[in-house]
Amino acid sequence: xxxxxxxxxxxxxxxxxxxxxxxxxxxxxxxxxxxxxxxxxxxxxxxxxxxxxxxxxxxxxxxxxxxxxxxxxxxxxxxxxxxxxxxxxxxxxxxxxxxxxxxxxxxxxxxxxxxxxxxxxxxxxxxxxxxxxxxxxxxxxxxxxxxxxxxxxxxxxxxxxxxxxxxxxxxxxxxxxxxxxxxxxxxxxxxxxxxxxxxxxxxxxxxxxxxxxxxxxxxxxxxxxxxxxxxxxxxxxxxxxxxxxxxxxxxxxxxxxxxxxxxxxxxxxxxxxxxxxxxxxxxxxxxxxxxxxxxxxxxxxxxxxxxxxxxxxxxxxxxxxxxxxxxxxxxxxxxxxxxxxxxxxxxxxxxxxxxxxxxxxxxxxxxxxxxxxxxxxxxxxxxxxxxxxxxxxxxxxxxxxxxxx
Numbered sequence: 001x002x003x004x005x006x007x008x009x010x011x012x013x014x015x016x017x018x019x020x021x022x023x024x025x026x027x028x029x030x031x032x033x034x035x036x037x038x039x040x041x042x043x044x045x046x047x048x049x050x051x052x053x054x055x056x057x058x059x060x061x062x063x064x065x066x067x068x069x070x071x072x073x074x075x076x077x078x079x080x081x082x083x084x085x086x087x088x089x090x091x092x093x094x095x096x097x098x099x100x101x102x103x104x105x106x107x108x109x110x111x112x113x114x115x116x117x118x119x120x121x122x123x124x125x126x127x128x129x130x131x132x133x134x135x136x137x138x139x140x141x142x143x144x145x146x147x148x149x150x151x152x153x154x155x156x157x158x159x160x161x162x163x164x165x166x167x168x169x170x171x172x173x174x175x176x177x178x179x180x181x182x183x184x185x186x187x188x189x190x191x192x193x194x195x196x197x198x199x200x201x202x203x204x205x206x207x208x209x210x211x212x213x214x215x216x217x218x219x220x221x222x223x224x225x226x227x228x229x230x231x232x233x234x235x236x237x238x239x240x241x242x243x244x245x246x247x248x249x250x251x252x253x254x255x256x257x258x259x260x261x262x263x264x265x266x267x268x269x270x271x272x273x274x275x276x277x278x279x280x281x282x283x284x285x286x287x288x289x290x291x292x293x294x295x296x297x298x299x300x301x302x303x304x305x306x307x308x309x310x311x312x313x314x315x316x317x318x319x320x321x322x323x324x325x326x327x328x329x330x331x332x333x334x335x336x337x338x339x340x341x342x343x344x345x346x347x348x349x350x351x352x353x354x355x356x357x358x359x360x361x362x363x364x365x366x367x368x369x370x371x372x373x374x375x376x377x378x379x380x381x382x383x384x385x386x387x388x389x390x391x392x393x394x395x396x397x398x399x400x401x402x403x404x405x
Contacts, residue, residue, distance in 0.1 A: 020339040023332070024263045027249035028242040034339055035235060041346050042227055045219045059176045059206060061128025062152040063105055067116050068124035071184055076121075078113045080105070083186065090186075108132060115173050115203050124181040124189065130156070130174035130206060149174065167204050174204035219349055230342040234335055241331035248332075256295065258318050265290050266336065280334045287333070288322055 019037060022030030067078040075092050082089040082100075089100040097109045111132050131149035139148050141157060147165050148157040158165045168174065183189035199205070219227065238245075248259030265287045269278075278286065295315040302308045322329060 019343055020336045021263050021266075023238065023241075023245050023335055023339070024259050025249060025252050027246035028238065030249070031234075031238040031242070031245065031335065035231065035238070038231060038339070038342055038346065042219070042224070042231075045346065045349055059128055059130065059178075060152045060154040061130045061176055063108065063129055064126060065109075065112050065116075065129050065175060066124065066126045066181075067112065068121050068181075070186060071124075072186065076117045078109055078116060080109075088186065111173050112175070116175070119200055119203065124186070125177045126179035126181065126191075127175045127177035130176060130204070131168075131171075133172050136168065170201070171204035172202045174206060176206035219345075223345060223349065227342055227345045230338055230345070234338040234342060237331045237335040237338060241328050241335055244325050244328035244332055245335075256298065256314065258291065258321060261291050261294055262287060262332075277337055277340075280330055280337060283333050283337070284326065284329055287329075288319070291318065291322065 017025060019034050022034050024030070026033065064081050065078060066080065066083045067076070069075065070077050070090065077083075077090045077092050078097075079088075079090050080101075091097045091100060091109060091113060094110055094113065097106050097113065101109055108129050112129065128151070130151050135149050135151070137148050138160065139146050139157065145160045146157040147160050147168055148155050149168075150156070158168065160166075160169065178193065180192045181189040182192065248257070248262070250259075251257040252259035252263070254260055268290060269283070269286065277283070292315065295311055295318070298311040299308050299315070302311065
């Protein structure tokens with residue numbers, strides 16, 4: 001009933017990183033990985049690629065659903081990413097769901113357990129919940145009758161009378177599968193990213209597949225020139241920032257390190273701005289101030305003099321590191337910003353092909369927007385996501401999520 005088209009990576013799909021964050025996670029190797037991804041997609045859109053780019057559309061669904069047959073006991077289960085926790089939350093029955101979850105999340109998992117258990121799924125799949133029947137709304141959009149659903153931040157809308165509209169209307173839930181897991185135990189499984197196809201009457205199975213756009217949507221000469229200029233800028237700044245990026249990547253998993261906090265700084269900045277990136281040297285100053293505030297909060301939270309002194313020493317040491325490497329930090333942040341800008345050129349072009357409308361709800365109605373983004377996959381480097389952070393991520397940060405309870 002189901003077919004999967006993709007290939008295996010070594011990581012579970014519990015968190016996808018932004019392309020530009022790879023320079024913080026993996027230093028200069030991450031920078032080269034980001035450049036290679038962007039060049040491959042550019043070549044596809046320029047019609048000059050001699051190999052297929054592996055790409056899936058990143059639907060803005062929520063919550064993440066992991067389901068299938070547990071290879072350890074042969075039982076069907078549903079769950080969230082907590083299936084892969086050290087103490088996993090695996091739901092075989094509604095009683096398990098009530099024990100492990102609550103609120104709207106529990107309601108969605110119960111629907112998923114009932115409907116997905118009837119599909120004959122072989123193995124273990126991961127997808128994003130799109131809607132339950134109660135989530136569907138009929139709206140008027142410029143005189144057209146549309147059926148819509150808003151699983152997270154983006155509202156999806158299709159004409160009621162269309163083929164997809166009829167499929168959605170009769171479905172009891174919608175989901176988009178994008179990952180298949182293989183392995184003899186849940187904790188040893190590896191993830192394959194791609195598209196999962198199948199047929200079901202009561203479940204709308206959206207496709208994560210991105211159609212090959214060669215010959216249909218191509219970068220214009222102006223767009224190609226703009227993109228290549230940004231890519232050259234990124235390559236130049238990455239070369240100058242490489243020693244610093246390699247040094248920061250060694251401790252990028254430490255929650256109070258300069259590298260880790262540089263990555264969270266960009267999310268903080270996007271969450272608290274109106275979608276415009278400041279000049280690079282301003283961003284360096286803003287990051288320094290942000291880092292001081294983070295460490296000062298740690299100092300203030302400690303009750304003993306010894307506890308406070310530990311974080312004072314950490315702050316002093318890391319501020320010296322930031323100030324000593326200011327010029328390299330300018331190049332690192334410039335690389336991050338330029339990679340974002342180059343990525344957005346490609347996202348905007350790829351978003352020209354779509355069969356389902358994408359909108360953001362505003363106080364005055366609906367604003368046309370792009371899909372959440374795309375996932376690019378490489379056998380060696382794994383999967384990274386291509387998302388316009390200034391548009392989607394800010395909206396995602398600032399809108400309430402009822403399913404997260």
